[in-house]
Amino acid sequence: MSETLKSLVATGTKLWLDSIDPELTIKNRKLGATGATSNPIIVADLLKTGRFDKDLIRFMDGNDDEAVAWKATDMLVKQAQEVFLPVWEQTKGNDGWVSFELDPLLEDSACKLSLKERIAKYVELGIKWNAGHKNRMIKIPNTEAGLGAVPELCAAGITLNITLTFTPRQYFAARDALWQGAQKRKDMSTLKSVYSIFVSRVDQYTEKHVPTLSPEAQGMVGIVNAKNIWKLNQDFWKDKKLNLQQELIFASTGTKKKSDPPGKYVEAFAGSDIETNPPATNDAVEATGVTITKHIHELPPQAVIDEINKKVDFDHLEATLMSEGTAKFAEPHKALIALIGEKRKQLKSAHA
Numbered sequence: 001m002s003e004t005l006k007s008l009v010a011t012g013t014k015l016w017l018d019s020i021d022p023e024l025t026i027k028n029r030k031l032g033a034t035g036a037t038s039n040p041i042i043v044a045d046l047l048k049t050g051r052f053d054k055d056l057i058r059f060m061d062g063n064d065d066e067a068v069a070w071k072a073t074d075m076l077v078k079q080a081q082e083v084f085l086p087v088w089e090q091t092k093g094n095d096g097w098v099s100f101e102l103d104p105l106l107e108d109s110a111c112k113l114s115l116k117e118r119i120a121k122y123v124e125l126g127i128k129w130n131a132g133h134k135n136r137m138i139k140i141p142n143t144e145a146g147l148g149a150v151p152e153l154c155a156a157g158i159t160l161n162i163t164l165t166f167t168p169r170q171y172f173a174a175r176d177a178l179w180q181g182a183q184k185r186k187d188m189s190t191l192k193s194v195y196s197i198f199v200s201r202v203d204q205y206t207e208k209h210v211p212t213l214s215p216e217a218q219g220m221v222g223i224v225n226a227k228n229i230w231k232l233n234q235d236f237w238k239d240k241k242l243n244l245q246q247e248l249i250f251a252s253t254g255t256k257k258k259s260d261p262p263g264k265y266v267e268a269f270a271g272s273d274i275e276t277n278p279p280a281t282n283d284a285v286e287a288t289g290v291t292i293t294k295h296i297h298e299l300p301p302q303a304v305i306d307e308i309n310k311k312v313d314f315d316h317l318e319a320t321l322m323s324e325g326t327a328k329f330a331e332p333h334k335a336l337i338a339l340i341g342e343k344r345k346q347l348k349s350a351h352a
Contacts, residue, residue: 004263004285005032008292011270014095016249018276020080021046028282034087036080037099037139037161037196037249037276040332043073044339052076056340057347065340069333072340073100074129081135088135093192094244097137099161100129107143108330115145122149130158137161137194141329142170143322147177154181154193161249163196164325167318171195171229175236192244194274195233197226198252199265201321209320210311217307219260220300223268224308226250227299230273247273254281263288271296 009015009032016035017028019042025033046052052072059071080098088096102125105111106118113121122145126138138153139161140146146162153160154177162174178193185191202222206213213221230248237246253265253275262284269275271294277285299305 004288004290004292005282007290008032008266008270008275008285011292011294011296012272013270014247014274015282016097016274016276017282018042018251018278020076020098021279022076022079022083024279025080025083028279029083031282031286033282034095035084035097035274037251038073038077038080039101039139040069040073040104040336043069043076044332044336046076047072047336047339047343053343053347056343057351060344060347065337065344068340068344069336077136078133081133085135092243093135093159093190096135097159097161097192097194098135099137099139101139101163102126102129104141104329104333106145107141107326108334115148118145119148122146123152126153126158126160127156137192139163139196141326142174143326147173150174150177151181151184154178154191155184157185157187157190159190159192161194161196163251164322164329165195165197165229166202166321166325167225167314168229168232169314170318171197171232175233189243191242191246193246194249195229195247196249196251196276197229198321198325199223199226199250199269200252200254200256201325202226202317204256205317205321206312209316213311214304214307216300217304217311219257220304221308221312222252223265224299224305225314226269227296230269230296234272245273249274249276251276254278261288263290263292267292268295268298270294 015033017033018037020036020038025036059068077098077100084096102122106121130138137159141164142162165171174195182191199222202225203219206221233248250269255264266285270292
């Protein structure tokens with residue numbers, strides 16, 4: 001393990017990898033990573049390498065492109081689970097998870113299903129893809145349909161990662177839906193939940209929509225917002241006397257501005273909960289050689305916080321980022337299915 005990432009883990013942060021690349025999961029496990037997350041972009045990028053063509057040929061027999069996409073996703077997530085299973089066993093389920101994202105096309109604008117039907121589909125898929133797995137965490141979006149399925153999935157004993165969360169209002173909705181289901185579980189001792197809070201996307205929003213923020217405040221909104229939600233989460237769970245931690249995932253931790261140091265977000269949340277860092281972010285942070293210390297409790301001066309509260313319309317922020325987020329949710333899955341179609345043609349001609 002590098003000294004920099006070792007120092008991050010030493011602060012109390014769980015380091016998860018924003019990838020399920022079999023080689024990178026093994027590499028980052030050695031660097032201190034204890035879990036991983038997946039999404040259709042990650043799966044597509046892996047399939048483009050050609051490393052899994054033999055598996056695709058096998059999956060394509062008797063299956064359409066969408067079914068092949070899910071079989072490939074299932075295989076890759078399962079391989080990552082094997083890497084982190086010892087962590088899951090050692091921590092008795094508090095760590096060592098790998099996220100499996102449910103069908104993003106349920107959030108596509110072209111989806112013809114009613115809200116009730118989409119909720120039912122999320123429940124059905126959550127149960128299906130969770131069955132038989134110890135350390136698979138089912139990822140579901142913080143949308144009306146996603147949240148509608150949360151109580152039933154949680155009550156069924158399924159561990160959830162509620163993603164696409166940007167604001168305190170959304171956090172409250174997600175947490176309350178989960179707690180509602182948790183109280184119907186047969187066994188509260190296995191309750192584990194995480195809430196993926198997106199960080200850098202918030203700062204991208206304020207640069208575009210709130211250009212009047214001072215230099216001291218611009219680029220800090222994502223950090224302040226996520227730390228506020230972290231405190232809300234800490235306060236809610238502290239008296240529940242649960243075996244396992246109910247945590248935030250600080251997501252979207254890669255910097256988008258070249259002028260920002262690579263560890264801007266990584267260091268800001270050091271000291272608690274989970275960070276899902278892209279492999280390139282881990283490499284860049286590792287290369288700095290700095291020793292990371294605990295910063296989770298630190299906030300900018302009150303004047304900066306007051307300016308953020310005054311100038312940032314969080315309702316507009318949420319509406320804008322959710323509109324973009326659901327598109328980013330569905331479009332990559334369509335692209336993954338299209339990629340399988342192209343792969344089918346290539347592999348067929350290559351083996352003709």
